[in-house]
Amino acid sequence: MSSADSPTPAPGAGNAAEKLDAMDVPRDAPRDAPSRHAHVIVIGGGLAGLATAIRFRSEGSDDFLVLERGDEVGGTWRDNTYPGAACDVPSHVYSYSFVLNPNWTRSFSGQAEIQDYIVGVARRYGVHDKYVFGCEATSARWIDSAAQWEIETSMGRFTADVVVAAFGALCEPSLPDIHGIDTFEGHIFHSARWNHEVDLTGKKVAVVGTGASAIQIVPAIAGKVAELQVYQRTAPWILPRLDRRYSALERLAHRHVPSYQRLLRLALYWAHEAQAVGLAKKPRLMKPLELLARAKLRLAVRDPGLRRRLTPDYGIGCKRILLSNNYHSVFRHDHVRLVTAGIAEVRANSIVTTGGAVHDADVIVLATGFQVTDSPTYRRIFGRDGRSLGEVFDDVGRQCYKGTTIANFPNMFLLVGPNTGLGHNSMIFMIESQVNYVADAIATMRRRRIRSVEVRTEAQESFGRMLRRRLSGSVWNTGGCASWYLDKHGANTTMWPGFSFEFRRLTRKFDVDAYHLST
Numbered sequence: 042m043s044s045a046d047s048p049t050p051a052p053g054a055g056n057a058a059e060k061l062d063a064m065d066v067p068r069d070a071p072r073d074a075p076s077r078h079a080h081v082i083v084i085g086g087g088l089a090g091l092a093t094a095i096r097f098r099s100e101g102s103d104d105f106l107v108l109e110r111g112d113e114v115g116g117t118w119r120d121n122t123y124p125g126a127a128c129d130v131p132s133h134v135y136s137y138s139f140v141l142n143p144n145w146t147r148s149f150s151g152q153a154e155i156q157d158y159i160v161g162v163a164r165r166y167g168v169h170d171k172y173v174f175g176c177e178a179t180s181a182r183w184i185d186s187a188a189q190w191e192i193e194t195s196m197g198r199f200t201a202d203v204v205v206a207a208f209g210a211l212c213e214p215s216l217p218d219i220h221g222i223d224t225f226e227g228h229i230f231h232s233a234r235w236n237h238e239v240d241l242t243g244k245k246v247a248v249v250g251t252g253a254s255a256i257q258i259v260p261a262i263a264g265k266v267a268e269l270q271v272y273q274r275t276a277p278w279i280l281p282r283l284d285r286r287y288s289a290l291e292r293l294a295h296r297h298v299p300s301y302q303r304l305l306r307l308a309l310y311w312a313h314e315a316q317a318v319g320l321a322k323k324p325r326l327m328k329p330l331e332l333l334a335r336a337k338l339r340l341a342v343r344d345p346g347l348r349r350r351l352t353p354d355y356g357i358g359c360k361r362i363l364l365s366n367n368y369h370s371v372f373r374h375d376h377v378r379l380v381t382a383g384i385a386e387v388r389a390n391s392i393v394t395t396g397g398a399v400h401d402a403d404v405i406v407l408a409t410g411f412q413v414t415d416s417p418t419y420r421r422i423f424g425r426d427g428r429s430l431g432e433v434f435d436d437v438g439r440q441c442y443k444g445t446t447i448a449n450f451p452n453m454f455l456l457v458g459p460n461t462g463l464g465h466n467s468m469i470f471m472i473e474s475q476v477n478y479v480a481d482a483i484a485t486m487r488r489r490r491i492r493s494v495e496v497r498t499e500a501q502e503s504f505g506r507m508l509r510r511r512l513s514g515s516v517w518n519t520g521g522c523a524s525w526y527l528d529k530h531g532a533n534t535t536m537w538p539g540f541s542f543e544f545r546r547l548t549r550k551f552d553v554d555a556y557h558l559s560t
């Protein structure tokens with residue numbers, strides 16, 4: 042019998058600390074593993090790492106490897122298997138431009154369908170053999186004398202002339218530091234490490250957090266649990282999700298009329314792109330969306346008291362705008378409770394909130410997001426002067442040139458780096474822009490026999506000033522909220538403050554003049 046089937050978990054069997062540790066399993070390197078060299082090593086093989094691998098393959102370059110700690114491609118979509126997991130940008134935009142998928146069954150696809158798509162793309166381009174699966178990069182160090190990166194991994198040492206750091210921005214679960222959490226005797230897991238062994242039927246389940254993952258999880262599990270407590274610190278703004286199943290005719294058209302699919306994608310792209318005006322440039326233009334969100338909430342929740350608690354106290358767009366048609370309405374059910382008091386303590390079988398109320402729980406789901414601005418991986422990458430990326434970011438903030446290169450870190454290209462996040466459109470568009478830039482940089486280095494490139498501090502600082510100027514008028518800075526977009530200095534180092542096509546233009550060509558070159 043699995044522990045999931047156990048009516049009452051044996052003491053310690055559901056030990057929280059044990060399970061939280063198991064989320065991040067380090068593998069030991071075989072001591073005698075020989076060191077391997079590749080011209081380019083990509084760390085991380087999610088959508089960004091995969092796009093890079095495909096680009097290299099398509100250009101006829103074979104001297105590269107992708108180190109991936111998981112056992113399959115997919116990244117986000119391999120890891121986030123929680124009930125209700127789905128994209129919140131329409132699938133026809135949330136796909137690579139070079140492999141449209143005529144087979145999407147819905148306008149907003151679920152996790153399994155997206156993961157199938159990603160695996161299918163990797164197969165189609167034959168890049169699985171460039172992946173080293175189960176290989177976790179534990180450190181990367183620039184060796185100036187050799188003009189190379191030395192990468193220690195769970196499978197031994199690798200060296201590379203160039204590193205593409207594609208380890209993901211929403212990849213490392215953020216685990217709350219709650220008093221007593223280690224003493225919880227039920228099951229506890231993060232939304233990105235869903236424990237499918239645990240059957241929630243008839244259980245008292247606590248979902249901590251009300252962000253993008255939580256609002257998908259809550260309606261998906263509400264029907265099977267005995268009691269659902271939703272712990273909310275700040276209410277999210279929620280707009281309707283225009284999700285529907287595609288008809289057989291539409292799917293036929295997607296499959297047999299490629300220009301129709303391209304047009305649909307283009308229309309969706311521009312419809313989403315328009316939101317950048319309100320988010321980044323003129324927050325007052327967000328007002329109609331706020332009115333729509335309020336009207337939607339009013340329709341879903343009749344109780345004025347509950348509605349007040351579900352109404353955000355900041356401008357729409359300041360935190361990520363969420364999409365759902367059934368999140369608010371689950372609170373109509375008697376067994377679903379919104380808890381807005383802070384969590385003071387977790388005990389063996391309960392959660393205690395600040396007023397002293399005790400809420401019994403069998404399972405705790407931590408829908409608490411990711412370590413975005415303080416990724417632990419930053420502490421494992423060491424630049425030219427021996428300092429880690431984490432230390433550099435501690436000093437000067439998450440400064441980065443075009444979201445991709447960082448002074449003191451030669452020949453390293455960071456994908457989905459600082460200020461490349463979008464609140465309004467597909468991240469794949471940004472990823473493909475960065476891959477253009479990296480591919481052109483590497484081609485330029487080869488053509489001009491350049492051994493190393495390192496962004497000039499002046500170029501990085503001037504780019505940072507441009508970002509700050511633009512961000513100062515954005516809803517993220519003026520909307521009156523604290524969000525995961527902000528780093529510990531209070532600076533928004535996550536979002537791209539403009540149209541995604543502006544970023545595409547900036548990254549079209551490798552601008553060699555912004556770099557120190559060594560030959």
Ligand SMILES: Cc1cc2nc3c(=O)[nH]c(=O)nc-3n(C[C@H](O)[C@H](O)[C@H](O)COP(=O)(O)OP(=O)(O)OC[C@H]3O[C@@H](n4cnc5c(N)ncnc54)[C@H](O)[C@@H]3O)c2cc1C
Binds near residue numbers: 089109114207457
């Ligand atoms: C639940 C969820 C839903 C989302 N929905 C959308 C959406 O609808 N639209 C949108 O635009 N974006 C969405 N995103 C953002 C999404 O993360 C990006 O769109 C995209 O998947 C990022 O790809 P990536 O390759 O940069 O990162 P990831 O997909 O996170 O991939 C990083 C990879 O690096 C590997 N890795 C990390 N560290 C190491 C290491 N040290 N050694 C070896 N391998 C390592 C990881 O195992 C992982 O496979 C969503 C994110 C989440 C979490």
